[in-house]
Amino acid sequence: xxxxxxxxxxxxxxxxxxxxxxxxxxxxxxxxxxxxxxxxxxxxxxxxxxxxxxxxxxxxxxxxxxxxxxxxxxxxxxxxxxxxxxxxxxxxxxxxxxxxxxxxxxxxxxxxxxxxxxxxxxxxxxxxxxxxxxxxxxxxxxxxxxxxxxxxxxxxxxxxxxxxxxxxxxxxxxxxxx
Numbered sequence: 001x002x003x004x005x006x007x008x009x010x011x012x013x014x015x016x017x018x019x020x021x022x023x024x025x026x027x028x029x030x031x032x033x034x035x036x037x038x039x040x041x042x043x044x045x046x047x048x049x050x051x052x053x054x055x056x057x058x059x060x061x062x063x064x065x066x067x068x069x070x071x072x073x074x075x076x077x078x079x080x081x082x083x084x085x086x087x088x089x090x091x092x093x094x095x096x097x098x099x100x101x102x103x104x105x106x107x108x109x110x111x112x113x114x115x116x117x118x119x120x121x122x123x124x125x126x127x128x129x130x131x132x133x134x135x136x137x138x139x140x141x142x143x144x145x146x147x148x149x150x151x152x153x154x155x156x157x158x159x160x161x162x163x164x165x166x167x168x169x170x171x172x173x174x175x176x177x178x
Contacts, residue, residue, distance in 0.1 A: 002155045003105075003156075003157065004017075004019040004021075004022050008093070009093040010074075016090075022155065023055065024056060024153065025057075025150070025151065025152060025153055026056075026057060026059055026150070027057075027058045027148055028058075028061070028109065028149045028151065029044065029148045029149075030062070030145060030146070032066065032070040033072075033080050035070075037144070037145055041085035042085055043167040044087075047170065048088065049088075050171075051175070051178060057090065059092065060087070060089060061103070061106075062074060063142075063145065065096055066144050070094060097141075106142065109149045112149075112156075113149055113159060115140045115162075118143060118164055120166055122164040126144060126164055143162065150177070153177065158177070
């Protein structure tokens with residue numbers, strides 16, 4: 001099994017094979033347009049624009065499982081991202097990243113890069129929020145919006161970044177793979 005064996009849906013409901021991205025460095029992110037981490041769209045757009053011509057792209061999967069922070073249809077979310085954050089990278093249909101309706105891509109990503117810990121700026125606040133919500137999450141579940149998975153040019157899932165990790169560290173890891 002490889003990342004390239006998965007099909008996902010675009011915002012119009014069309015099947016997209018991830019094999020279309022073979023040979024590229026990928027950053028796969030579950031996002032939300034009404035989240036405290038939503039400003040990360042600005043930095044993600046900067047990283048994308050800086051490295052897109054070197055074989056890098058971001059694959060964005062909106063997810064409404066964390067506090068209903070991704071309201072609207074996939075198409076509405078895509079439009080909001082294009083207008084508010086100048087996002088040009090692919091945005092796919094809204095999915096579940098945990099639970100019984102979890103997208104198979106995310107099952108695979110979590111198997112390849114299990115959860116370790118929440119670190120970085122805002123880690124204490126996020127840990128407290130998760131504890132207060134007592135979400136009964138499985139250990140390797142996605143904890144919140146803007147969890148990122150880095151995939152190398154061969155399709156290996158090489159790293160997982162929690163939402164609180166510094167995007168400068170994400171950018172450095174991308175640069176190393178390019």
